[in-house]
Amino acid sequence: MSTDTERAEEGAETSSSFLETWAKWYHIPVLGAVMLFMFWVRTQSYDRFVTDDGTPALAGVDSWYHWRTLEWTAENYPNTMPYEIWTGFPTGNYVGQFGTLFDQLIVTVAMIVGLGDPSAETLYTVALLAIPAMAALVAVPVFYMGRRLGGTIGGISAIIVLALAPGSFLSRSTVGQLDHHVGEVLFMAIAVLGMMVALRVAEREQPIYELVVDRDWDALRTPTIYSVLAGFALSLYVWAWPSAIVLIGIFGVFFAIQLCLDYLRGISPDHVAFVGAVSLGVTTIITLLLIEEIGFSVSSFGVLQPLTAALVAVGCLFMAWLARTWNERDLDRRYYPLAIGGIAGVAMLVMWLALPDLYSTLIGNLTGRLLPIDPSTSTLTISEAQPPDDFTSYVSDEFGAAFFTMLLGLALLVARPFFGRDYRAEYTLVIVWSLFLISMTATQVRFSYYLVLAVAVVNAAFIADVVRLFDLDLEGGVDSLRQVETYQVIVLLMVVLLLFAPLLPPMAGENATAWDRGENVGPSQDAMHWQESNHWLAENTPEPGNWGGADNASELDYFGTYEYPDGGDYDYPQGAYGVMSWWDYGHLITTQGERIPHSNPFQQNARSSSAFLTAESEEQGELVLDTIAAGESPLDDENALRSNEELEAMAEDATHEEIRYVMIDHAMAGGKFHAITEWTEPDYSHFVTAEDLGDEPLHADNLSEAFGEVPYDNTMLSKLYFDDASGMEHYRTVHENEDAGTAFFVSYAEVYHEQAFQPQTAQQLESMGYENGDVLYVSGGQLAPPGEGNPAVRINRPESQQGALRLQQNPSTVLFDAQRSAAVKTFERVEGATIAGTVDDEDDLLGDDATVHVELELETNADRTFNYTQEVELAADGSFEVTVPYATNDELGVEDGYTNSSVEALGDYTVSVGVPGEEGYEGQLSVPETAVVQGETIDDIEFEQTQLEEPADNESESEVPDDGTDENGSDGNESTGNESDGNESAGNETAGNETAGNETDEAAAEEN
Known part of the structure; x- marks a missing residue:
């Protein structure tokens, strides 16, 4: 009997031990499951990017240049490209945002997989899968940031929001999107997490100036180590993307605000200033080692990154010194922030006078990237750099209700001191960081891939406060869960539905879910x-x-x-x-x-x-x-x-x-x-x-x-x-x-x-009943079927024009003349051969209005024929000269240093002199390729008297496919002109924003 009792008690102890272990570590398998889900969602379309002939098929314009830098780095490992001469002719270009830590990491993995000598296929496979893998890794710092704000439940909530968000972060981190955006998000998250930890350690350990003077390294060791790690994490972010200077600026604003708050609350600014000075000092040193170009470019590894980091580090020391001076002089604390603001204003004035280039760079990026004030031409012509048309609608599509609960979470963080709750410096950091990310997204839609971090992390704080408000103890073990009341369960379910239901079917409605959009991506049609x-x-x-x-x-x-x-x-x-x-x-x-x-x-x-x-x-x-x-x-x-x-x-x-x-x-x-x-x-x-x-x-x-x-x-x-x-x-x-x-x-x-x-x-017009060349009818600004709507008239364009799909309009009339042509045409610039001759008009057939008409029929590689024509005046003495670019043979080729043209002449040039439709003179001659490329003159024309024909038009005689659609997959970094959200799917379903301008696009510049 006693033995059975002992066994029962042993089983109870084992069960209790298991539950305790689960309660302590359950977040690990949950985190792993979420990461696997994120990776799976982003790799569903992998097969679409693997071609039969082994050529790359990527999803965005910038992805192709990253492929260039990956190939170059693999050939020159571990070096990255110092200067690029294969773009920007005739100067070349320094391409600071490419060939960075992001590319080196991918090539390093390929080197390991390929045992030191990866094939092109291995490199390409690793490159395709690296992007979804980096996206999945973002969940790790997001979980720990969320956990710092809202406990384990908050951290889990944060990564679920991250995993289900169907917007720009997803579209920029799917397979085929070989771009540094996902690396930016990963390293920003790590840098912010590192700074949060360093700030909390400093608040606990309380480093001050006297400890530094006394060299009390035992007291300073822990805050120093964490501050150095924070600076190293920030440096990795800059190394992955030179424009990460934006986070240095955000940290600078945070330190200015927090040091003022601490001083006003009677807390020594030394603690936080120590973190700022050490972390940004480390960033200054590391980024000095990265300098490749002397200049103030935001997108290059230049002097701007270490200079900005040094300014923030020195600024932290200065504010801490000024606070001590303020105390010594017994000045009113309330005027301290005003003094800091005034000094900052004077510093900007001095910079404007002494360093105008630096001032212009900082202000230009402040107004063009961080605040929706003054976008430049270079951004307004890039779709991803456009501001959203309707910000509320845009963030709803990107994040569902999670964006609005994030705003509540921010408000709750701000309100903590007013309810007597503990308030930490890392809360201020998260608030400042989040507000900047919101402003950046309102300025340029591309920054919503950053905003997803704030949305996920701050919702952890929101969840934690809701749980606290209704006295829910979800981390207290089984006994605590047994004490949960029904109303508390209802509240919890309502919060879960509010956060996650809009991101899941069927509540997602017309907005595709994350896995829908991950499934429907494909290579760039451009x-x-x-x-x-x-x-x-x-x-x-x-x-x-x-x-x-x-x-x-x-x-x-x-x-x-x-x-x-x-x-x-x-x-x-x-x-x-x-x-x-x-x-x-x-x-x-x-x-x-x-x-x-x-x-x-x-x-x-x-x-x-x-x-x-x-x-x-x-x-x-x-x-x-x-x-x-x-x-x-x-x-x-x-x-x-x-x-x-x-x-x-x-x-x-x-x-x-x-x-x-x-x-x-x-x-x-x-x-x-x-x-x-x-x-x-x-x-x-x-x-x-x-x-x-x-x-x-x-x-x-x-x-x-x-x-x-x-x-x-x-x-x-x-x-x-x-x-x-x-x-x-x-x-x-x-x-x-x-x-x-x-x-x-x-x-x-x-x-x-x-x-x-x-x-x-x-194709859309034809489905409505229109045929090529028809007039379009518009009613109330909307296209109406043929014969309906307001009256319209036809524009007769010159027959020599191979018109585009031209829409010409006034409030009641839109006119349409559809022509379709090749997707891409290539032209060669040549000297041109000069056809010269003299007409002996013995029979006085030529009047004062006689012209010389030159014509050649050609055929393209697409079996399309067209006529090259040119017309010049005949001189009074019967002479003429006309320069033509097409040859009637193809005797020269690549081996000679020239072009193997795919457009062939179908005969010789016809030279007609006189008035079309009347009696005149006509001759035939051939023009060799050598004459065209070397600018030679040909004057061996023999004219015969004949009846001149009316010149043929230049209309194509080829058949074009019925499907004239133009659906372009893009990374957003291209000119406005095509509808694009940054990653248009293979099923032509966009995942983000139709920007203003001209049914949009490259923006880009690459972030310029």
């Missing part, structure tokens, strides 16, 4: 559209350095090491050349085509690219490129294109560093054109408003005349893309992507600017 053209570029153009047979490609090794040049201007060898396009596509040209773009998503050279694309004549466009080759800006101080005379004078110093190719896609010709015009003058309205419009109001009966032609039609972009360089002397189409794209172009009078109209894809 990258897929451009892949064919860029691969063609890599195989059919000479390697940089080999142009014209220069044979200098060995000096431009794709994985070579290049030191930072004096003045930041790399001296390219003879035979190097650049590629002109819009900045959105620079990284794709570098990584897919292994060619050197002029502009890139760092927004480098965005203004000069805009100047070329919007130049309104070939002569002007040529002068822009020559000015770039001379190392000069084609724009004046007002960002307006200089006069041709000024450009010509500047271009006299042009070097061999010339731009040889131009690449344009359907988005540039359509929706992105608005963003292109934002960088230069004149503005968008100039290009879309007829020159002879005047001040007369528009009506349906005169709209056709008013909009017969707009300046857009004369831009280099339009003439190249829609006309295949017809009528131009130095440009020719050499390749087009066989995928068809639809270009959208909106034209309207400024007086009617207030009425917006959302462009529709051709």
Whole structure:
């Protein structure tokens, strides 16, 4: 009997021991389960990013450049790229935000997996999975931050909010999003957690100035160790993302506020000042070792990071000293914060006078990143850098009700001292940090991937206060749970439903859940559209350095090491050349085509690219490129294109560093054109408003005349893309992507600017009953089916124009002329062959209005035929000269240092002299490739008298697919012009924000 009793008591003890162990450690398996869930959600679409041929398929523009830096680092491990010459032609570029700790960590893992020599496949696999893995790791610091504010239950609540949030943090951390954003979030969370711990240790250990003077290291050891670790964690964040200076600034504001609060409460500021001085001092030393560029750039490893950290460290020491001085002089404590504010104001004034560059950098980033005050052109043309249209709606979509309960949590933290509750410095840190993250998100939507941290962590405090308010003891073991009342269970369920139900089905409603959005991601359609053209570029153009047979490609090794040049201007060898396009596509040209773009998503050279694309004549466009080759800006101080005379004078110093190719896609010709015009003058309205419009109001009966032609039609972009360089002397189409794209172009009078109209894809219009060329009908600002709505008239565009999908409107009329063209077209810049001749008009067939018409029929690689035409006046003596860019043979190729063009002539040039439709003269001649690339003259034309035909138009004879949709997956770092949320899914379901501007985008700059 006694034995049975002993066994029963032993079982009870074992059960009790197990429950105690579970109560102490249950958060570990819960944390592990949440991390596994986060990783699974983000890897559901893994198969979509693995291609049959092994080529990368990534989800965003910047992802492609990270792939470039990963490959480079793997080739040069453990070094990172010191200077990049494969972008930003003709200067190169220092790319401080790439090749950082983020890339080194991924390559290090690949090195381990690949046993020191990872294959490209191994590196790519590790790169794909590293992003979801980093996202899952974010749960660890978030749990411990939440636990510090709200106990274990609070910490668990925080990571559940983090795991279920379906917004930007999720979209930027799925497989295929090879970008440093997830690394930023991880290292910011670690840095804030480190500072929270250091502050709490300092409050407990109470380090003061006298202990430092007495060198009492026993008393200082613990706060010193934790402060050093906090500074090291902050340094890791800066190492992963140079723009992490933003957190240094937030810490600076926190220390200023907390030291004032401590002094007002009669607490020695020494404790917190000690943490600030030590931690930011450590950050100063480490970031000094990271300097790669002398300058004040936020996005580079320069002097700004250590300088800012040092200012905060010194500021903490100064405030602690001033507090002691204040006491010695027995001054009223209430004036201490005013004195600090006044001193800060004077310091900013001195900085403005003595260090204007530093002042401009700090103020520019304060107003452009931290506060929604004064966004710049470089941010307003990037979709991810736009402010949300409706902040309340945006945060609801991002976080559900958790954002609003976070606000309650912040209010409860602020109110703690008023209810006699313990108040710690780390609470102030969380409050200041959270408020800044809210402001940053209201300034630029991309920062919502940071805000998720505050939403998750502060909700831990909210949960803890609710539990405390209703006297719920959820961590007191089984006995405590048995004492829970029914009303307490109901309250707990209501809180859980409030926090989590909006993020779960069916309450999520139209807002997709986290796993829905994780399942529906796919590669960037921009990258897929451009892949064919860029691969063609890599195989059919000479390697940089080999142009014209220069044979200098060995000096431009794709994985070579290049030191930072004096003045930041790399001296390219003879035979190097650049590629002109819009900045959105620079990284794709570098990584897919292994060619050197002029502009890139760092927004480098965005203004000069805009100047070329919007130049309104070939002569002007040529002068822009020559000015770039001379190392000069084609724009004046007002960002307006200089006069041709000024450009010509500047271009006299042009070097061999010339731009040889131009690449344009359907988005540039359509929706992105608005963003292109934002960088230069004149503005968008100039290009879309007829020159002879005047001040007369528009009506349906005169709209056709008013909009017969707009300046857009004369831009280099339009003439190249829609006309295949017809009528131009130095440009020719050499390749087009066989995928068809639809270009959208909106034209309207400024007086009617207030009425917006959302462009529709051709497929959407066809589903409503419209056919190509139909007039669109609009009623109340909405598209109506054909034949309904308000009266409308048809705009007859010149037949020579391969029109974009052009929408022209007034309050009652929208007009539509749909044309679809290749997704990407590539053009070559050549000297052009000069056709010269003299007509002996013995029969007096030619009058004063006789012209010389040159025509050549060509066929592209996509089996599309078009006619190149050019017309010049006939001189009084019967002579003429006309320069043409197309050859009738392809005798030169890559091995000769030139282009293997994919556009072939279907015959010889036809040269007609006279008046079309009347008697005149006609001759045929061939133009060899050598004459086109070397600028030779051909004058062996034999004319015969004949009846001249009317010139053919330049319409394409190819069939285009019915599906003209343009759904682009993007990371948000591109120009406004395409709808994008930062990670558009494979199922075309966006996960965030449609930004204002022009049915948006690259922003980007990369954070510029």
